[in-house]
Amino acid sequence: MSALPSERSYDAVDPEQALKYAIRHYAGDRVQIVEGVIEPMAPQWDHETLADDLRYQLFGRVRELGCVMGSGDLDLPGSSNWYIPDIAVVPRSLSKGGRALLPDQTLLVVEVTSDSNGDTDRVVKRRRYAEYGAPLYLLVDRQERACTLFSEPGALGYTKAIGPLPFGEPIELPEPFGLRVDTAGF
Structure with a gap:
């Protein structure tokens, strides 16, 4: 005899996956967790x-590197986090297939x-970006009017930071970018 719908067990549902599925397919607006x-x-x-303005400065070098930039979904598996960064640069080959990428x-x-969310950033x-291995994290802090570049990620956070540099001072993005970002217009 099969179980009635009200008698089925839902213990096998993974809450993390259910939440991430719901926001991708039913949330309507773009949302992050x-x-x-x-x-x-x-x-x-x-x-x-x-x-x-930042995308404009990065565009040529991003193309030279065979990458794309945008604000696509970043999944942080094993956590209840699903981010939509303001900008992410990823290899073009990974941008196909309609799936979220990892940091x-x-x-x-x-x-x-x-x-509304400065402290979150x-x-x-x-x-979390450090924990999940994003090699470079550029924080553009509009409230503090400064930029900070974090690098060398690890389980306990980034081990290197350049900044905060006040808007108006350029910030150097290391290789593979090798690019100076002009922050005077920020």
């Missing part, structure tokens, strides 16, 4: 303008702070 909290993504135009598959992740995402 930060430490289990669903956050809608609705950046203001001043935020988007700064991100666009260690990026060359660079950029977060531009907003009034400064603390939580910095720790």
